[in-house]
Amino acid sequence: MPTFDEMLLSENSVRPPYERFHTWFGEQDVQELSAKASEAEAFFRRTGITFNVYGQQEAAERLIPFDMVPRIIAKSEWDRLAEGIEQRVAALNLFLHDIYHDQEVVKAGILPERLLKNNEAFLPQMVGFTPPGNVYTHIIGTDIVRTGEDQFYVLEDNARTPSGVSYMIENRETMMQMFPELFAQNRVRPVETYPQHLRRSLEAVAPPACNGKPRVAVLTPGIFNSAYFEHSFLADQMGVELIEGSDVAEIDGRIQMRTTEGYVPIDVIYRRIDDAFLDPRAFNPESMLGIPGIMDAYKRGAVTIANAPGTGISDDKAIYSYMPEIVEFFTGKPALLENVPTWRCAEEDSLKYVLDNLADLVVKEVHGSGGYGMLVGPTSTKAEREEFAAKLRNDPQNYIAQPTLALSTVPILADGALSPRHVDLRPFVLVSDKVQIIPGGLTRVALKEGSLVVNSSQGGGTKDTWVLKD
């Protein structure tokens, strides 16, 4: 199957959303563009827009490479996508409520019970509890891939703690500084209002104990976390405190932060810390990052945690494979967005198929993320496949497999010319008393020619993503 390029249908045929950009590009001095690109890199480094890489001591902070060619989405394409995402996000929240209450989805035979039982991401502490506003996933980053003019697939739901939104905003800022004329020629919908929307959205789910204007804080594991830049960026842009576990204590039944003038209660905590580390009393007792007693306070209505603990269950790749049925079950309508076809290795026939076709498939751990612990069949060596086959036979439940999709490409500027590279898309969605999808998102791009792995931890880059107004 030929790869779908989002800019060029053929050498002389430019797809409509890219027409103006393509004309502009043709008029530019490519050397000057390359100089601008390195200017942008120096800017990112100076402002500290970096992410930390685990397992490297020195130079542990790395830049995520930025490519100056925007990814452009037409209004009609976006509207269709947005409708599908909204449906899926609504279904996810209903699904989460259901699995922590009556489990109708299991009773109706849609989802096998074994996927919830013994699943670490399913938190018994959440059973029977309804979070403020009945919102579980306040922030979602749905990963979407495209293979053709009309073929969009959801790759992952990222209902836990999606990251990358700071790059979405900084990439736009950088593009507007470098090429202001492009924004005069193209009507691009804004993304920079995201922090205000996020703050409003978090304030809207204040707990019963809140009186007056809700006080919001971002909870970070600290400066050594890979996404620390984003945590401080969001706190800064929202104008709220950035807290670590050691800054807060449970006092008089509320979660309060230690300030130079005494303790002050917090109403809503946007936590960027995994469930397991959130509360040493409820979960991992070794955790030094969390807040002892926050789960109890949460269930008493003294504080709101966003995203709700236990939402990670919907990021499970085995549960993902049931999403089309889940969406239809909860919304009463067929899912507008397709899933990538997925083989569940727990099922005997599927396992056999996967083992027989390893060289053509992508195999993932059901709990994995960040591009770690996966096998990309077509680029793997025989030895890697054999090693993976052994893992599969040993613990089939732990894996799913998907066909190697011919991800769409968007050109990057490489060696002074446009050169196509594979991309994916992560739009960001806010859920409170309403669902709000930010027009745009994070486009991740595999910088290596032919590579399909776009993860920043694996050498991927990013692009500014434009949604056109007309």
Added chain:
Amino acid sequence: MALLGRTANGLFWMFRYIERAENMARLVDAGTRISMTNLAAETDEWESILVASGVADIYREKYGEIDEAKVIDFMIRDQDNPSSIRSSIDTARMNGRMVRTALTREVWEAVNDSYMTIKAALVSPVTSRSLPRILDLVKTRCAYIRGTFFGTMLRNEIFDFCRLGAYLERADNTARILDVKYWLLLPEHSSVGSALDNFQWVSILRSVSAHRSYAWEYDANYNGPDIIDFLMLNKRMPRSLGHCYNMMREAMSYLDQDVETRNPCVQRITQIHDRLSNVTVRQVLDNGLHEFLESFIIENNNVAGEIAKHYRFYPDLLPANQSETQSQTQQQTTDAGSMQTQSG
């Protein structure tokens, strides 16, 4: 506006370490000036600099004997020395990252960019030829950070905690620079008031960029007691202990506004401030300059401890209504010797 205790802590230490980086450059500068006279064949000046900055023990453990090139490398680049220029800039920047939301973009970028520039400049060992350029770079970079700080920061408690850290550290460092002279032995044929003695004092004066301003204030009459008066007690001299305590008292008066409870930090700072105002250089010399500086450094450290405690820089060991908590060491006892470093 209430500020997180940890943020106040980070701001305080960020500015202490920026100040320390600059003063380390000034100390090394004083050492090279004194050694260039070649009057003392020994390496006294380098030993005295190690002792005054409280890192002589770590140095000896690592290298044994005193060697000019090694001492300079140790003071500038060595990450085993928590107060070296490189370590200070690293720690300042780490704190800066932690409190980034409290800083203006300009201040953060100045810190981050200076960190990258200095780190790059210190990748390979510094030669005697490149040394002046490196020391200048460090001073220029610290001036740049300070410039963005005074030029862009809102005058609120964030500003005050930064100033408290900067002036408290500067007072400590100036006291240490002055104390270098105590450890410098004069050759037998020379004595207090001799040409060599005065030369050493002038070198110290130059290292804090105060040669010309001294001439204005003291009619170009270079002698030990006046130079001590200038660097220690003269409130118009921006690096003097007197000036630093003036500024700390000012920062404190803003922080302490509208607070009804008695603030022990104010009391201590006022006490030290008043002593520096009332004492004369004669009295200091009669009772021993070294002894005065030593006890000043201890009291100055105690002020830092008092500020950390009063403004909740660290988690309480036993927070109200909580039986268990992570234990964290927070108070470090310091003697005059070693420099205070940031803990947990």
